[in-house]
C-alpha cells in the first residue's frame with residue numbers, strides 16, 4: 125500500500141466569512157514531487173499554512189506522517205521555503221555558509237555548539253543547490269535566484285523528509301527558472317525529499333513534477349502527472365475561468 129506523508133481530509137477553511145478552501149481531500153505519497161497549481165487567490169498558500177499548522181481549519185483534519193497535526197511535534201522533518209527573494213540587502217553581514225549552518229540550529233538547539241560535522245553538512249547542502257562557488261560570499265551580494273537557492277540549502281541542511289515551497293521562483297530571473305526547477309527535481313530524486321511546490325506556472329514544472337493538485341477553493345483534480353496531461357483542455361480551463369493562460373502554455 126502506498127505510504128502517505130501528508131493526509132488531508134474533509135478540510136474547509138475560511139478567513140472571517142470568506143470561504144477559501146472547501147472539502148479538500150488530498151493524500152501526498154512519500155517521495156512525490158507535487159505541484160499545487162491555481163490562479164491568484166485560489167487558496168494555495170492557505171493550504172500550505174494549514175499543513176504547517178500556522179492556521180487551524182474550521183473543518184476536517186490533516187495528518188503528517190500519520191499523526192494528527194494537533195499532536196505533531198517533529199517539525200525538523202519538515203522544511204519550508206517561502207517567497208523570499210531580495211530578502212537581504214547588500215550589506216547583510218553573513219556568508220552563504222553561515223546562513224546554511226544556521227539551518228542546523230533548530231536541530232542542535234540555539235546555544236549549543238555546532239560541531240565540526242556542521243560545516244561538512246552545510247557544504248553538502250550548498251553543493252546540492254549548485255552554490256559551492258559562493259560559499260564564502262556575503263549573501264546580500266547574490267541575486268534573488270541565488271539567494272533563494274541558499275534558502276533551500278538552509279531548509280534541507282537538517283535533512284527534512286518534506287520540503288514545502290511557496291512560489292519559490294518569485295524574483296528569480298526568468299532565464300534561471302528552468303535550472304532552478306532542475307535543481308528541485310534533483311533534490312527530489314537524489315535526496316528522496318518529498319516536495320510540495322505551490323506555483324502559478326504548471327508550464328515550467330510539468331516535466332518535473334510527479335503529481336499535480338489543481339486548486340480553486342475546491343480541489344478539482346489530484347493525481348499523477350500522466351493522468352493530468354491526459355485531461356481534456358476544455359475541462360481544465362473551466363476550473364480556472366479567469367486564468368486560462370495557466371493551462372494554455374503548459375505545452376510551450
Ligand SMILES: Nc1ncnc2c1ncn2[C@@H]1O[C@H](COP(=O)(O)OP(=O)(O)OP(=O)(O)O)[C@@H](O)[C@H]1O
Nearest residue numbers: 139142144162163164165166167168169170171324
Ligand atoms: N490573512 C488573511 N486574512 C483574510 N483573507 C486572506 C488572508 N490571507 C489570504 N486571504 C484571502 O484568502 C484567499 C486565498 O489566499 P491565498 O493566499 O491562499 O491564495 P493563493 O492561491 O496562494 O494566491 P496567490 O497565488 O495570489 O499567492 C484570497 O482571497 C485572499 O485574499
